[in-house]
Amino acid sequence: xxxEQCQELGAELCPNGNACIADICSQLPQxxxxxxxQGCVDLAMLLCGTQCNCTHSICAQGGALTPxxxxxxxxVCKSDDFCCMNGWDSICVxxxxxVCGIDxxxxx
Numbered sequence: 001x002x003x004e005q006c007q008e009l010g011a012e013l014c015p016n017g018n019a020c021i022a023d024i025c026s027q028l029p030q031x032x033x034x035x036x037x038q039g040c041v042d043l044a045m046l047l048c049g050t051q052c053n054c055t056h057s058i059c060a061q062g063g064a065l066t067p068x069x070x071x072x073x074x075x076v077c078k079s080d081d082f083c084c085m086n087g088w089d090s091i092c093v094x095x096x097x098x099v100c101g102i103d104x105x106x107x108x
Contacts, residue, residue, distance in 0.1 A: 020048035038102050058096050059104035062088050072100035 014021070014032060024043050025032035031040035042057050054069035056062035058076070064084050067074035076095045077084035083092035096102050 020044065023047050038104060056088070058088075058100075058102070059093060060088075061090055061093060064088060072096055072102060075099045 021032070024040060024047060027047075028040055028043055031037070031043070038057070038059055042059065045057060054065050054073060056065070058065065058070055058072050064087050065073045065077070067077045067084050073084065076092055076099050079099055080092065080095055083089075083095070093104055096104050
């Protein structure tokens, strides 16, 4: 269930006995008080070994992403199919901000 939840930016997540979410909230308290940001997703990938349904963060270069792994990946791929057919390059990462309004600046 957490793998499905952790990619959804928006409302904060409550630990509710989930040790991974508790660890994230101890390092980035805003993830559990203000809202679940890309920084929370990236920390989940780092601390919990989850991929959040994507093979890598939408804020990181890497292999092509499956549009269904993240709503923002789907939006970026709709405007630039290279990102989901060939590879997620620096242009795709830049498009995350332009298309989805997500700040990929480290620490956000």
